[in-house]
Amino acid sequence: MSExxxxxxxxxxxxxPPTLQSSVAQEIRSHSLTRKPHFPIFHFNSHSFDL
Structure with a gap:
């Protein structure tokens, strides 16, 4: 995809749920730390709909 x-x-x-948000955020952080200059930049946003 980056190509x-x-x-x-x-x-x-x-x-x-918070566990899903946490695991996705961790993956995005990991990608950001090892990202090469020509790779995509991911921005994490979460929304919670509690009743």
Missing amino acids: KWGNVDVGVLVCG
Whole structure:
């Protein structure tokens, strides 16, 4: 995918339980720390809908 799109911003929206939000956020952080200059930049956003 990075070869096709290169250095682009990708928004990641997570709606779900805190454990899901945490695991997705951890993956995004891991990707950001090892990201090469020509790879996409991921931005994490979470929303919680508690009743």
